[in-house]
Amino acid sequence: MPAAGVVMIIAVLGIVLALVYYLVSTIVALRQIADGLDEAIAGVGEIVEKSAPVNEVVTAINEQLDAGVDLLEGLLVKKAGLSDAMGLIDSVYPGAAAAGLRNFPESTSVDAPRIGEVYTRGTLTLARLGREAPIAAASPADQVLRNVEGGSLAARLLYPNVRQTSPENLPNSPVIGTDAPVQYEQRDDIGAPRSRLPVRRT
Amino acid sequence: MTLWWIGDIVLLLVILPVVVYLLRGVLEAARSIVPSVRAISTVAAAGSKDLDAAALLLTTRDQVEQTVSGVANYGGSLDVIVDDAEGQS
16 A cells, blocks of 8 residues: 555544544533533422412412501591591601501691690500600600610619618628527427317318 | 645645544533533522422411401401591491
């Protein structure tokens, strides 16, 4: 065989070897891609499956909450009237009256009264006690009825105890025992027969 | 014979490099996709795990229904025992 033929055979073999190497490597890479896509598809399938009922459930929750809001707004307006209702809302949550009520668009234009001028002192007191006194912040003309920080001291002042006055010296504790400055005599009736027998049941 | 040698030279210096260049490009492109696919797979698995709590929405829905029902009962009672505002009845 001539030398040119040998060189051509070697060249063809080189091309074939290059084809084999790169194609096999590409096949391996494509298999890895296929495996990764299988895992991704499985994950996406789980996402679709788990999120399928979310829309329905959230819609149901929103419907329930809408019904609750409608009920509470309607009850408040029915019992207090629109003007006083806005005043009460603004007293408990200062500034909330500006947003108005959802089912009462005219509530945004209502001139909300100061709640302290509308409701009795008892109603205001109950509202303060139940809400950590936010109404007191909205009603600076009156003092806070429930002092959270000093509440414990205020309660202690109700009892006759010298400790609450923080004296410099308190009375010493009594000394007991044989060396005690005050000795008490032993009772004579200890160990003696009973002067009065217990009553027996018949 | 001369043409044969020319064919050998073309085969070695032109065709073989071109074949190697093209195949290497295909291989690098395929290998570059593998990390992206693995990242997508990891994210999909994490997203699926994050949605495990979605089942708790059923409990939330039930509790909201019970709460609104309680509020409705409470409001109904208030409606009975508290007088309406003036001009509301």
